Amino acid sequence: MSSSVPKHPKQSRFSLSEVLEEMDRSESDGENDQLSGLESADSVSEAAFEDGLDPLQDFEDTEENPPPSTSESFDVSQQKRRRSIPTPLPYTTSSKPARPVESRRASTPTPTTSDPEERWKFVTEDDVEPVQHRFCPARAPGAQLDTSKKYSPLDLFQLYFSMNVVQSLCTNTNKNGEKQQAQGKKYQWDPVSIKWFLGILIFMGLLTTHTVRDYWSPRRPYGIPFCHTVMSRKRYEAIAWTLHISDPEEDNENDQKKGTPQHDRLFRLRPLLDSLLLSCKTYYHPRQNLSIDERMVASKARIGFKQYMKAKPTKWGFKLFVLADAHNGYTCDFNIYTGKSKSVSGKGLSYDSVMNLIKVSYLGTGYHLYVDNFYTSTTLFQDLYKLKFGACGTIRENRQGFPRTKENAIPKKADRGTIRWIRSDKLLYTKWMDTREVTMCSSIHKVYTGDKVQRRVRNEDGSWRTRNIPVPTPVKAYNQHMGGVDLSDALIKYYNMAQKTKKWYKNIFYNFIDIAVVNSFMLHKELAQAQTTKALSHKTFREELCKQLVDIGLVEQEASASTDKLCVPVAITKGKELDPSMKASFGRRHCALCNEGKLRNKTPWKCEACDVPLCVIVDRNCFKKWHMRKEKKT
Structure with a gap:
């Protein structure tokens, strides 16, 4: 059945059959593009990830859909423009008149409430505080050590770099040295003592020079005697060039599995990675407030999962998702991002990154987690609440599940301190006007408990004055507890020991040493507080650790020499x-x-x-x- 369509004086119209044929062709093309993007989504997902977006959670802001057309025909070009992501529509080929076809968006969120009259509420309206889960940690929070004993910096560091780990490093480095020498490398190779090498690395973080060779330079203004008394420059360079964490023979076996699910991208780090993660969890248990954030390990090595983050101070490198104690910055757990892979849950990278770090068997329940807007989503916070974890974080307004209503929202030129909120079941969505609008989501807090913050505001005559403005409870708590990972990063970067290298796994190895040193320092402070003694400063702790590593290396060498020769x-x-x-x-x-x-x-x-x-x-x-x-x- 065909219907005649009256001509429009300004734009051409098509018959219904032509419209359906054109839509079918465009939809099939779009569907093919979408499927091919999901099968090899590196370009799409990685580009979104660089911008701090999650393709499965975020979508573009578009105007509200127009009311359904009552005509049997419409402009095909307008229909194409309205759909940001092509989606197949049900078509009919019967002789009955076709239904009016509405413009659709594949990622249009469902409203968070069933009440059509839901609106943003004023701060003066009453809010109900959500039921809080009881804090039940799996162990007593703090250092999991005997507080009656004295631990030296070396004792604490060896909790993370144990004798087995050091022996494995020595064995695999020696194997790699023999392999390279057999391949024709010209430098002289002797069996390695890794503790001297670690001591020099920590010293290099304390005292920075332009090049490594300056540490051994006898000329002024250098003339640094420490490294020269430990080992020669050629010896240090030989160890740095040959350093290897995994067994070289097993590396070859893993490389042959490339392109299969059995291939491990982190195999060259695996022995040390597994040991370090276990130690981080074993010797410390976090307090109630946790934070998850990204950490960049600077590198320009040629490897597929290296990231470029244009908004970060460290733009090129490897990305780590880190779980830290908000109280002191202790690194409790972390995952290394190895590139695009299918989401285990189907809910996006941001969701999986958090759920992979939240282990109830290790932590317990009743914890409060703070995250930024890359991770925050309605789905994540609801699932965390089911696990008896509270959560709070900034959220993007275009994220799925966020309230779409504009009724009574904060106007663009609102005064600083203006607050609006909506509660949907256990989740509280808050908007607050500071220098710009801040949007929060929380399953822990009430919207406002009378807190205020000081802000400098300009008077009409151009002068400045300090003014107290109301601040929502989630914003204040977020500012107080979100900095756990940032604190850990700051302690690492104060005395960063990273060296230039072309091997990607060595960049991460140096970061592992930094994590072990900082966590050891955190344990030292916890023990000093429990024993009511004065803790060493971060710099002094590293200095003592450096000397003790070098001294124990000399003792071991002398003991070996006295027994053998x-x-x-x-x-x-x-x-x-x-x-x-x-x-x-x-x-x-x-x-x-x-x-x-x-x-x-x-x-x-x-x-x-x-x-x-x-x-x-x-x-x-x-x-x-x-x-x-x-x-x-x-």
């Missing part, structure tokens, strides 16, 4: 089969003691225990002088 002169070529004519000259090295006096004397002798080349001749016994000086130092 004696300090006796032996030929450098000992154990090597050489032509008799070459024994007097082959393998000669510069004497360590002569080299300090800027003499370039070579010797075929070395100390068997110290592995140091030293002269042993009639008129110059550097071997004896070296060991006499060593005994005086000890």
Whole structure:
């Protein structure tokens, strides 16, 4: 059945059959584009993620839909413009007249209340405080250590970098060193002691130079003796180049699984990552207020899950979702973002990022969680409430579930301190006018309890004065408890030990050391408070830890040397089969003691225990002088 359509004087009209055919073609094209985007959504999701958006939670603001048309025909170009995301519509091919087709948006939110007269309420209207869950932590909040004992900075650091972890690092680094040497690398490789290396890294965070080589430079204004007394520059560089966390042979097996679900993108970090996460949870239990936020680990290494965040101070690097105690910034748990993947829950990355960090078996119930507008959503807060977790955070007005009503909303030129609110079941949505409008969502607070904040406002004559303005309870609590991750980041960046490297996993490894040091410092402060003693400052704590790591490395080396070898002169070529004519000259090295006096004397002798080349001749016994000086130092 076809119907004739009267012509419009200004724009052309189509018959109903032409309209349906055109819509069917456009819808099929749009649907194909949408499906292909979901199958390989890296470009769409990553672009949204860089802007702090969640594709499954956020949508574009568009005007309200116009009332349904009563005509059997309409302008196809206008219909296309109204749909921000194509969605298939039910069509009829029967001879009956077709229904009027309304403009649709795929992401149009459902109203949060069933009351059609719902509106934004004034602050003077009564609000009901939501029922609070009882705070029942799984363990007593605070350090999970014996408060009657004394713990040195090294003891606390070894809770996160245990002997097993250090031994694994040494073993895998030595394997990687032997592998690289077999591949033709020219630097000399000897078995590594990782504790010296860690001590120097922490020292480099305390004292920053332009290049690593400046730490060993003897010329003014450098001349820094500390690193030179621990190990040579070449030795440090050899360890830094060869450092490896996982087993190189197992790395090759994992690399062969690329493109399959069994491939682990974080395999090169896995041994240390799992151990560090377990230690962070084991030795401390957080207090009631928690915060979740992002942390950027600076890097420009070539790897697929490196992120570019244009709004962050650190724009290039790896993104970590971090759960921290709002009281002191202790890092309780974290996840490393490895790029686009299908949402486990189907509710978006922001939802999954929070739920992956909230483990009731580890934390308990009754906690209050504070997040920013990337994470906050109606669905998340409702599900957290079911887990007996309260939540509060800033929220985007275009996020699904946010009240869509404009009735009695804050006008654009409202006075500072103006408050509007809507309560939908357990959730409170609040708008507050500061220098600009602030929008909050909370399942913990009432809208207003009489709190005020001071703001500077301009008088009519241009002068400034301080004025007390009302502030909603969720805003005040958010400002007080949201800074847990930021505090942890600040403590890390004060003495950041990150070094330039082309290997992505080394960037994250250096950040792991920072996390371990900062968490150790937090435990030190908790223990000092429990024992009513004065805690060390952050800088002093790092200085003591640096010295203790280096000293224990020296003790271990001396103990190993005393049990295995004696300090006796032996030929450098000992154990090597050489032509008799070459024994007097082959393998000669510069004497360590002569080299300090800027003499370039070579010797075929070395100390068997110290592995140091030293002269042993009639008129110059550097071997004896070296060991006499060593005994005086000890």
